[in-house]
Amino acid sequence: xxxxxxxxxxxxxxxxxxxxxxxxxxxxxxxxxxxxxxxxxxxxxxxxxxxxxxxxxxxxxxxxxxxxxxxxxxxxxxxxxxxxxxxxxxxxxxxxxxxxxxxxxxxxxxxxxxxxxxxxxxxxxxxxxxxxxxxxxxxxxxxxxxxxxxxxxxxxxxxxxxxxxxxxxxxxxxxxxxxxxxxxxxxxxxxxxxxxxxxxxxxxxxxxxxxxxxxxxxxxxxxxxxxxxxxxxxxxxxxxxxxxxxxxxxxxxxxxxxxxxxxxxxxxxxxxxxxxxxxxxxxxxxxxxxxxxxxxxxxxxxxxxxxxxxxxxxxxxxxxxxxxxxxxxxxxxxxxxxxxxxxxxxxxxxxxxxxxxxxxxxxxxxxxxxxxxxxxxxxxxxxxxxxxxxxxxxxxxxxxxxxxxxxxxxxxxxxxxxxxxxxxxxxxxxxxxxxxxxxxxxxxxxxxxxxxxxxxxxxxxxxxxxxxxxxxxxxxxxxxxxxxxxxxxxxxxxxxxxxxxxxxxxxxxxxxxxxxxxxxxxxxxxxxxxxxxxxxxxxxxxxxxxxxxxxxxxxxxxxxxxxxxxxxxxxxxxxxxxxxxxxxxxxxxxxxxxxxxxxxxxxxxxxxxxxxxxxxxxxxxxxxxxxxxxxxxxxxxxxxxxxxxxxxxxxxxxxxxxxxxxxxxxxxxxxxxxxxxxxxxxxxxxxxxxxxxxxxxxxxxxxxxxxxxxxxxxxxxxxxxxxxxxxxxxxxxxxxxxxxxxxxxxxxxxxxxxxxxxxxxxxxxxxxxxxxxxxxxxxxxxxxxxxxxxxxxxxxxxxxxxxxxxxxxxxxxxxxxxxxxxxxxxxxxxxxxxxxxxxxxxxxxxxxxxxxxxxxxxxxxx
Numbered sequence: 001x002x003x004x005x006x007x008x009x010x011x012x013x014x015x016x017x018x019x020x021x022x023x024x025x026x027x028x029x030x031x032x033x034x035x036x037x038x039x040x041x042x043x044x045x046x047x048x049x050x051x052x053x054x055x056x057x058x059x060x061x062x063x064x065x066x067x068x069x070x071x072x073x074x075x076x077x078x079x080x081x082x083x084x085x086x087x088x089x090x091x092x093x094x095x096x097x098x099x100x101x102x103x104x105x106x107x108x109x110x111x112x113x114x115x116x117x118x119x120x121x122x123x124x125x126x127x128x129x130x131x132x133x134x135x136x137x138x139x140x141x142x143x144x145x146x147x148x149x150x151x152x153x154x155x156x157x158x159x160x161x162x163x164x165x166x167x168x169x170x171x172x173x174x175x176x177x178x179x180x181x182x183x184x185x186x187x188x189x190x191x192x193x194x195x196x197x198x199x200x201x202x203x204x205x206x207x208x209x210x211x212x213x214x215x216x217x218x219x220x221x222x223x224x225x226x227x228x229x230x231x232x233x234x235x236x237x238x239x240x241x242x243x244x245x246x247x248x249x250x251x252x253x254x255x256x257x258x259x260x261x262x263x264x265x266x267x268x269x270x271x272x273x274x275x276x277x278x279x280x281x282x283x284x285x286x287x288x289x290x291x292x293x294x295x296x297x298x299x300x301x302x303x304x305x306x307x308x309x310x311x312x313x314x315x316x317x318x319x320x321x322x323x324x325x326x327x328x329x330x331x332x333x334x335x336x337x338x339x340x341x342x343x344x345x346x347x348x349x350x351x352x353x354x355x356x357x358x359x360x361x362x363x364x365x366x367x368x369x370x371x372x373x374x375x376x377x378x379x380x381x382x383x384x385x386x387x388x389x390x391x392x393x394x395x396x397x398x399x400x401x402x403x404x405x406x407x408x409x410x411x412x413x414x415x416x417x418x419x420x421x422x423x424x425x426x427x428x429x430x431x432x433x434x435x436x437x438x439x440x441x442x443x444x445x446x447x448x449x450x451x452x453x454x455x456x457x458x459x460x461x462x463x464x465x466x467x468x469x470x471x472x473x474x475x476x477x478x479x480x481x482x483x484x485x486x487x488x489x490x491x492x493x494x495x496x497x498x499x500x501x502x503x504x505x506x507x508x509x510x511x512x513x514x515x516x517x518x519x520x521x522x523x524x525x526x527x528x529x530x531x532x533x534x535x536x537x538x539x540x541x542x543x544x545x546x547x548x549x550x551x552x553x554x555x556x557x558x559x560x561x562x563x564x565x566x567x568x569x570x571x572x573x574x575x576x577x578x579x580x581x582x583x584x585x586x587x588x589x590x591x592x593x594x595x596x597x598x599x600x601x602x603x604x605x606x607x608x609x610x611x612x613x614x615x616x617x618x619x620x621x622x623x624x625x626x627x628x629x630x631x632x633x634x635x636x637x638x639x640x641x642x643x644x645x646x647x648x649x650x651x652x653x654x655x656x657x658x659x660x661x662x663x664x665x666x667x668x669x670x671x672x673x674x675x676x677x678x679x680x681x682x683x684x685x686x687x688x689x690x691x692x693x694x695x696x697x698x699x700x701x702x703x704x705x706x707x708x709x710x711x712x713x714x715x716x717x718x719x720x721x722x723x724x725x726x727x728x729x730x731x732x733x734x735x736x737x738x739x740x741x742x743x744x745x746x747x748x749x750x751x752x753x754x755x756x757x758x759x760x761x762x763x764x765x766x767x768x769x770x771x772x773x774x775x776x777x778x779x780x781x782x783x784x785x786x787x788x789x790x791x792x793x794x795x796x797x798x799x800x801x802x803x804x805x806x807x808x809x810x811x812x813x814x815x816x817x818x819x820x821x822x823x824x825x826x827x828x829x830x831x832x833x834x835x836x837x838x839x840x841x842x843x844x845x846x847x848x849x850x851x852x853x854x855x856x857x858x859x860x861x862x
Contacts, residue, residue: 017173019323019324023210023497024160025210025212025213025493025497026153026162026213027212031217031225031831032831034203034212035225035232038492039203039228039232040253041232042235042253043232043235045231049227050084050227051223054223054224057077059220060073061199061220063198071097074119074196079093085124085234087125089124089125089250090124090234091141091230091250092122092127092128092130093119093120093121095120096116096117096119097117097118101116101134101135104184105184105289106283106285107318110800112320115177117174118145118146119145120140120143121140121142121144122139124250136288141252142191143175143178145171145175145196147195149197150168150197151216152171153213155215155216160497176211179204179206179211180321180322185289187328187347188254189488189489189512190254190493191205191207191254199220200216200218202216207491207492207510208323208349208510209349209492209508210494210496212493222830233252254488256488256489258296259291259293262290262291266292266311267290270282270290273342290312294307295308295309295310295514295516298446308335308516309335310333310343312330312332312345313330314330315330316522317329325348325349327347327560328347329344330345331520332344332516342520344520345514345516346515347512349491349512350510350513350585351507352508353508354585357515361435361437361440361584363551366550371429379546382427382774383428432543432577433540433541433542433580434581435517435518436519437517439515439516440513440514441515443514444512489511490509492509494509494510513585517582519565519580520566521564521579522563523563524536525693525697525796526564527564529792530794534742536563536579537562537689538778539578539579540562540581540686541774541777541778543579545774547584552589552590553682554584554586554587554682556586556587557689558662558664558685559693564579610676614675620673620674621672622672622674622718663715663716665689668758671718671719671721672718680773683772683773684772686777688725691728692713694747695708697796698740698794698797699738701736702735708735729751729754730760733751742784742787742789743790746781749783753772753776753780754772756769757769
């Protein structure tokens with residue numbers, strides 16, 4: 001299960017500690033190998049380092065107990081390192097500790113505050129006269145965090161070599177915050193941060209899966225790793241990008257090549273769109289965040305067959321966690337349409353162990369378009385359950401049928417006409433409560449596949465395959481260059497989380513997904529009335545049912561995954577619903593599970609399968625020590641022997657992704673036990689989501705609204721959350737929303753249903769659980785919405801919790817002196833530098849590269 005917090009301002013000051021646990025790992029190989037694997041070079045450095053004596057570069061850095069005294073000298077040394085870079089590739093450096101750099105997105109600023117990075121680096125091409133770039137994350141490309149000691153890595157300790165204790169953790173948090181802020185601001189695929197501890201330094205590479213740390217090196221004796229890093233980082237492309245004021249001037253390693261800057265004309269176009277649709281105009285901060293996003297289509301042979309650009313202009317949702325899906329949802333305008341059609345672009349980093357979200361949408365869409373006769377009739381009856389004038393024709397061969405072959409071959413004429421009509425109805429023959437996806441791509445998977453195709457085409461088939469985790473170029477055994485595609489859209493640090501990576505280690509990696517969604521929505525906390533809010537819930541539950549019947553259980557009902565349809569959405573998309581369910585990243589394909597297990601792929605079999613799985617659990621109670629001893633979903637059926645290979649792959653993936661959900665909304669039984677996640681658990685999550693929204697954004701009768709909210713949702717672990725929720729459903733409801741009888745009645749009845757699903761245990765007269773069903777839940781929603789006494793104009797109220805301790809301040813510095821380090825001989829020499837220049841000219845290979853096998857020496861003399 002994912003780690004979830006209410007952020008610093010909402011109670012949990014240890015969220016960063018939890019997030020970093022097990023994700024920071026030393027790459028205990030020579031520095032040359034670190035560069036080969038984790039710092040891809042697109043333009044190899046050829047020549048000599050820019051010094052005659054390496055000990056002079058940082059010789060002025062004092063040995064002191066005050067780290068601020070080292071900043072000017074570190075900056076001076078860094079400037080000397082890049083002095084010979086071409087102007088368009090040369091960055092600037094500055095003391096960043098003198099100003100508080102705010103979180104890059106204002107809407108989330110209160111939760112994440114500010115940081116004070118020690119030494120910051122601009123993007124390449126910024127002039128010395130520019131003194132503003134270091135004041136916001138928009139101008140910062142790389143950070144050097146300086147400590148006089150406090151190296152958080154202990155190379156003599158057991159794997160993963162990370163020190164414990166608050167000081168070491170504080171140092172890592174400071175590094176991670178800088179990495180997170182740079183990555184979010186510039187939509188980067190991965191970032192680098194340098195830690196300097198006295199005279200020792202380390203390079204940290206962060207992506208959305210984990211962080212890999214280099215061995216330490218002495219900057220006073222051997223500064224070559226810093227020059228190598230900055231050269232590779234700043235020499236991605238030779239051309240300079242022309243950007244609006246305040247934007248970076250040059251490309252750097254880790255930038256997403258599918259994202260490009262906007263022009264002043266583009267910003268005017270966005271302003272016109274906002275004015276014409278009544279949306280707020282862009283703030284100065286939002287203008288800096290505008291980007292073009294290119295979605296490319298590829299043929300089976302890997303060739304490009306077309307591309308569409310989207311002008312992204314306003315962040316709708318952001319998951320600010322570093323090691324996560326890092327979901328970002330932005331409003332955008334599609335280029336090429338007469339009026340630049342509004343869409344939503346979603347970026348997320350799926351765990352490789354999890355299914356692609358777009359495949360879930362494809363399966364749902366295909367299932368809706370290809371419903372069998374009995375499915376059409378059942379869904380029609382369901383959608384018209386409250387309409388006595390829309391009954392199914394009396395001669396309809398109403399099942400239920402478990403297979404299409406059970407259905408009659410010929411139908412009465414009136415039924416044929418009836419079916420032609422209902423196939424066009426939302427919720428029957430078309431999507432209802434679910435978004436329409438226009439374009440989707442797994443960029444990471446695409447690039448890896450292109451990478452493999454390039455290797456097959458251009459390399460010697462007899463040569464051993466090189467790792468796809470290597471950098472962006474390679475060479476054949478004959479020395480010819482191989483143009484390998486970038487794989488930055490697939491993380492490479494996650495596999496390092498295992499001391500001895502095996503075939504399943506790659507499942508810890510993440511792949512960059514991007515979806516373009518035509519159905520535009522706004523968050524639940526922006527409802528215009530409580531009736532609209534309840535309508536949105538009802539429609540999303542119907543959408544959940546439609547997905548389930550297609551074979552997909554959502555498993556992550558949360559405040560970010562249910563939206564209200566936006567009236568400013570695309571005019572070309574006719575919406576028949578108010579709310580819809582999104583984000584199937586954590587969905588579960590129960591039909592595939594049945595197929596792998598050798599069971600029939602229908603709902604009755606799934607119910608039997610779940611009952612059998614739950615009954616055979618050796619350890620039902622949720623406990624970390626016993627989780628690993630329970631079987632995973634998908635135990636092979638005796639008749640499914642031919643599924644052995646598929647089952648092995650399924651089992652490996654399921655071990656990683658078994659538990660899902662957002663803590664605040666997870667069903668009580670899921671929090672307490674290891675039972676399979678079923679429909680009734682998601683339906684209970686809708687209840688907790690409704691309570692969450694009502695307590696935060698309505699004028700209920702409890703004056704201490706924050707205290708009431710925290711009583712239910714303040715828990716930070718599974719046991720506490722389950723206990724708080726059980727107490728709430730068992731106790732008498734002690735608050736209401738004055739003047740809103742329909743909403744109060746809905747909450748009270750929904751609460752009773754949830755209580756019946758979670759009866760007290762170890763009580764002699766306790767009844768068996770009565771599980772929530774679509775029919776039982778939607779009945780109370782339909783009843784509430786049918787009432788005529790709903791208030792009007794009761795839109796969502798703002799909500800905030802009392803501020804906690806400001807952990808955004810810089811950590812208190814340790815003033816102790818840095819310890820002396822002992823370095824293995826493998827890292828003493830610079831593997832990439834050329835020999836000292838002789839008096840006669842030397843010629844070096846123009847094909848020299850830093851990937852695969854590195855040519856560390858000169859080819860020969862002229």
